Amino acid sequence: MLKLSPISLYIHIPWCLKKCGYCDFYSYVSKEIIPEKKYIENLLKDFEQDLNSVQNRIINTIFIGGGTPSLLKNISIRKLIYGIKERSLVSKNVEITIEANPKIIECQRFIHYKESGINRFSLGVQSFHSNLLKKIERTYNSDEVINSIKTLKKTSENINLDLMYGLPEQTLEHSLLDLQYAIKYNPNHISWYQLTIEPNTPFYSKKLNLPKENTIFKIFSKGDKLLKKSGYKKYEISSYSKPNYQCQHNLNYWNFGDYIGIGCGAHGKITKKNGKIIRTFKNKNIKDYLNGNYLNSINIVSEEDKIFEYFMNTFRLYKPVFKRHFREKININETNIEKKIQIAIKNGLLINTKNYWNTTKKGKLFLNSLLKIFLK
Incomplete structure (x- = not known):
């Protein structure tokens, strides 16, 4: 019989301000008022159903991703976090991360998020160059990026900045400047990864002027050295952190740990005591999900x-x-x-x-x- 360790919880918030051309995550563009109250209620019911399969295992990490979770009001996040804790065994040292968009950063909102128990913030920067942000269809500019970082740092020191390289028409100099800007603001964690164009995205059929392979290699080599020289330790292919600030949620994924996935389009992975691994896939149709039809399919991994x-x-x-x-x-x-x-x-x-x-x-x-x- 296998020894089953603590687990993680992933919560998917599917709404976005705009669907970026490279994004293959499941999301809806928010054109109407988001049904927050009803969605949170259904998230907690979805969670209750999944708890039956994990037999009181302790939740060590929670990650609220999307989409753009920071679209949700303070009261919705508070109800969600409190509801999770009321229904399950959550570690006293639980890491709770929320993803944020630089377009939607209000100091007061993030103070309330922190009061609800969120202790890690992940900001989707991608680049500090407005022209490059426009090319990848982000909804904000470099000034908003910088203001959002400054605002978040008033709320928390535990911040991750997401950055990309290999963007259309991006040079080696652009890439290194992006890293230098990020390092200047001294986040505890930097995720730095290459733009990849997936087949099911709008960018796949577009002719993009992406950097050549030798330029990509130079960007990676010089950027990797710059991050390490600046005190960031590389612990995963695209993750760099200051000492003791590795993302525990992602470490659980990469160590092949188990996790519950709740929300529209979320995935989960649960190991049974007999060694079977179950993957769960939640309903992608928001109307069906809000009507209580959460589970789309279950697969047993061969x-x-x-x-x-x-x-x-x-x-x-x-x-x-x-x-x-x-x-x-x-x-x-x-x-x-x-x-x-x-x-x-x-x-x-x-x-x-x-x-x-x-x-x-x-x-x-x-x-x-x-x-x-x-x-x-």
């Missing part, structure tokens, strides 16, 4: 998919992957994948020791090639 999904997460981290952890998380012995491990070693992507595996520098750089080895 043995082969368990292996692939485990490595897809754990190989993102800048630390060894212990074989004991592999056995504990997916209830499979590492001898079952010995041939695939040998292929990864032969290709210079992986190091194998008695107790752990570790990706090589080449393995991190060509992570997709490493992961393909573990596909069916």
